[in-house]
Amino acid sequence: MPELIVNVEEVTKNYQRGAQVVKVLRALDCRIAAGDFVALIGPSGSGKSTLLNLIAGLDRPTAGRVEVAGSLISGMDEASVTRWRTRHVGFIFQFYHLIPVLSAYENVELPLLLFRMTRARRREQVLRALELVGLLHRMTHRPGQLSGGEQQRVGIARALITDPELVVADEPTGDLDHQTSEEILDLLQAVHESLGKTILLVTHDPAAARRAERVMRMDMGQLIPESKAAVLLWSEAR
Amino acid sequence: MFKFAALIFKNLGRNKVRTTLTVLTIVALVAIYSFVCTVTDVAKTMMTAHSGDTRLLVQEKWSLPSLFPVRHVPKIAAVDGVVDWTAWNAYAGVVGEDTPIIAGLATRLDNFRAMHSGLEDLDPAILEAWEKERTGALVGQQIAQQIGRKVGQTFTVTSATHPGKNLEFKIIGILPSGIWQLTFFFRRDYYEEATGDRELVNAMWLKVRDAETGKRVAATVSEMFEHSPTQVKVETESAGIARFSGHVQTIVNIITFVANVLLVNMIIAQANSISITVRERRKEMAILKVLGFQPGMILALIVLEAMLVGSISGVAGAALAYATSELNASGALGGTVTILAQFPVPAAFIVRGFFVGAAVGFAASAIPAWNVRKVEVAEVFVRL
Numbered sequence: 001m002p003e004l005i006v007n008v009e010e011v012t013k014n015y016q017r018g019a020q021v022v023k024v025l026r027a028l029d030c031r032i033a034a035g036d037f038v039a040l041i042g043p044s045g046s047g048k049s050t051l052l053n054l055i056a057g058l059d060r061p062t063a064g065r066v067e068v069a070g071s072l073i074s075g076m077d078e079a080s081v082t083r084w085r086t087r088h089v090g091f092i093f094q095f096y097h098l099i100p101v102l103s104a105y106e107n108v109e110l111p112l113l114l115f116r117m118t119r120a121r122r123r124e125q126v127l128r129a130l131e132l133v134g135l136l137h138r139m140t141h142r143p144g145q146l147s148g149g150e151q152q153r154v155g156i157a158r159a160l161i162t163d164p165e166l167v168v169a170d171e172p173t174g175d176l177d178h179q180t181s182e183e184i185l186d187l188l189q190a191v192h193e194s195l196g197k198t199i200l201l202v203t204h205d206p207a208a209a210r211r212a213e214r215v216m217r218m219d220m221g222q223l224i225p226e227s228k229a230a231v232l233l234w235s236e237a238r
Numbered sequence: 239m240f241k242f243a244a245l246i247f248k249n250l251g252r253n254k255v256r257t258t259l260t261v262l263t264i265v266a267l268v269a270i271y272s273f274v275c276t277v278t279d280v281a282k283t284m285m286t287a288h289s290g291d292t293r294l295l296v297q298e299k300w301s302l303p304s305l306f307p308v309r310h311v312p313k314i315a316a317v318d319g320v321v322d323w324t325a326w327n328a329y330a331g332v333v334g335e336d337t338p339i340i341a342g343l344a345t346r347l348d349n350f351r352a353m354h355s356g357l358e359d360l361d362p363a364i365l366e367a368w369e370k371e372r373t374g375a376l377v378g379q380q381i382a383q384q385i386g387r388k389v390g391q392t393f394t395v396t397s398a399t400h401p402g403k404n405l406e407f408k409i410i411g412i413l414p415s416g417i418w419q420l421t422f423f424f425r426r427d428y429y430e431e432a433t434g435d436r437e438l439v440n441a442m443w444l445k446v447r448d449a450e451t452g453k454r455v456a457a458t459v460s461e462m463f464e465h466s467p468t469q470v471k472v473e474t475e476s477a478g479i480a481r482f483s484g485h486v487q488t489i490v491n492i493i494t495f496v497a498n499v500l501l502v503n504m505i506i507a508q509a510n511s512i513s514i515t516v517r518e519r520r521k522e523m524a525i526l527k528v529l530g531f532q533p534g535m536i537l538a539l540i541v542l543e544a545m546l547v548g549s550i551s552g553v554a555g556a557a558l559a560y561a562t563s564e565l566n567a568s569g570a571l572g573g574t575v576t577i578l579a580q581f582p583v584p585a586a587f588i589v590r591g592f593f594v595g596a597a598v599g600f601a602a603s604a605i606p607a608w609n610v611r612k613v614e615v616a617e618v619f620v621r622l
Binding site: 013048053058059078079082083084085087091093097099100101102106110113114119158 | 241244245248249251252393399521522523526527528529530532533551
């Protein structure tokens with residue numbers, strides 16, 4: 001049996017909205033094996049982001065277990081899960097979320113500042129990451145001087161810099177044109193294949209979902225595993 | 239934290255206009271604060287003169303100005319417990335037509351340093367020059383600027399206190415900054431010879447071993463003149479200062495209050511700037527949390543950024559105050575600001591400015607930083 005990177009068991013997540021309790025996830029189970037490239041799709045409000053936040057340790061479940069990269073993160077305090085997250089999870093955001101006053105180099109380097117590491121070693125790793133995403137020649141540029149695609153490449157480099165087991169990409173092509181989206185998806189695929197990273201891709205885009213090896217569909221707080229063919233049918237029906 | 243220096247420094251350039259305005263505000267306030275604190279520091283030093291109880295001031299009790307016969311001086315100086323003494327004769331007048339009245343004190347040369355507070359470290363070379371020059375005068379900086387003279391130059395005083403007895407003086411030294419700015423000292427023998435006044439003195443200073451001896455000497459001197467036509471009063475230097483203090487304490491309190499208000503203004507100015515900055519960067523703080531920055535670290539980054547702005551501004555403000563004070567002293571400002579000359583800002587204030595600015599930065603950023611560290615990552619990433 002392949003090693004599990006993500007093991008979510010009977011997870012429920014509720015939010016309090018005034019007097020009302022909103023049930024976002026309902027006794028959800030989710031398993032992702034090491035080295036998987038999984039797409040998580042579903043309509044707005046289905047709970048995709050909530051599940052992503054739980055897996056990434058950004059939120060706590062109301063009930064259930066969340067185990068990621070061998071750690072039971074649902075039982076950790078905030079400081080511990082923050083430390084854990086630095087080492088084990090890399091994030092790629094829809095809107096890149098780079099620090100605007102830092103250069104591409106400095107943005108990629110940022111997570112490494114939390115480690116005890118010499119400057120030379122940090123530099124070595126940052127340059128390697130920027131080379132992987134094809135942005136060595138733009139490393140001194142600030143985000144404002146980069147295109148959307150370039151900024152997302154920096155985001156990918158930053159997500160990979162700490163060599164995490166799991167890379168979470170939340171709508172990474174949501175703010176990009178078609179051609180640039182394809183380039184980013186190519187890069188993600190390359191990262192998966194060459195580095196063996198486990199990738200969880202949250203997306204509305206069927207084209208992006210097609211790149212994954214496995215697709216999970218969420219609807220009304222429940223996870224529905226679905227084949228690729230079903231994804232195509234779904235997208236055509238839309 | 240040095241590896242985070244790039245992040246801290248670069249954040250200062252995020253909104254250059256805002257940072258510049260914040261810096262300029264703090265620079266201006268710290269400069270004013272430096273001037274104000276100099277006044278209060280000098281006043282407090284004067285009011286707590288450490289040698290106060292070992293110097294006694296003897297004056298005539300009833301006349302204003304105090305005047306008593308010089309023949310009493312040796313008797314008073316001979317009182318058991320008196321280790322040294324000097325006498326003052328006041329001489330005042332104008333130099334030229336457009337200068338204010340300047341006041342001089344004729345005094346003994348041989349024990350000048352020992353008997354005058356704040357002048358104990360006067361350059362011995364100046365005293366040597368004074369010994370050789372009978373008309374020599376040690377002039378306060380303020381007076382030198384008022385009459386437009388330098389060391390080596392002469393000035394003639396048209397006397398207001400001794401009509402017809404206009405004396406010429408040669409400047410042999412400038413008194414250090416401090417309480418003697420508006421005074422000049424000259425030799426007693428020159429005074430007596432030039433004015434012919436060998437009969438009276440305005441005041442006597444007695445030096446005693448300790449406070450207890452001072453009390454005894456004061457009692458003895460008072461008793462000596464109890465039934466004499468000349469009535470004297472004897473008080474310690476600190477008692478005299480205390481009398482002076484009593485008059486100025488309220489003013490010092492008000493000035494201290496103003497200084498504290500300035501500090502509060504600085505904190506408010508910077509807190510306003512930081513609050514705006516933190517609000518704008520709320521999402522960024524969430525990103526840092528996602529990347530693994532602990533809440534305490536995010537708080538520290540904000541506080542350090544504020545302290546950096548504060549300390550740089552504080553140094554600049556204090557340096558501005560010091561430079562202005564020095565330029566004023568040198569006459570380079572094209573005129574003299576009296577209060578700056580009397581209360582010169584010392585160079586040490588630049589260090590104080592650093593700490594004041596850093597403390598202001600800390601105080602200003604504490605609450606905004608504390609609030610932003612609690613930013614919830616999940617609620618920040620709102621999907622459009």
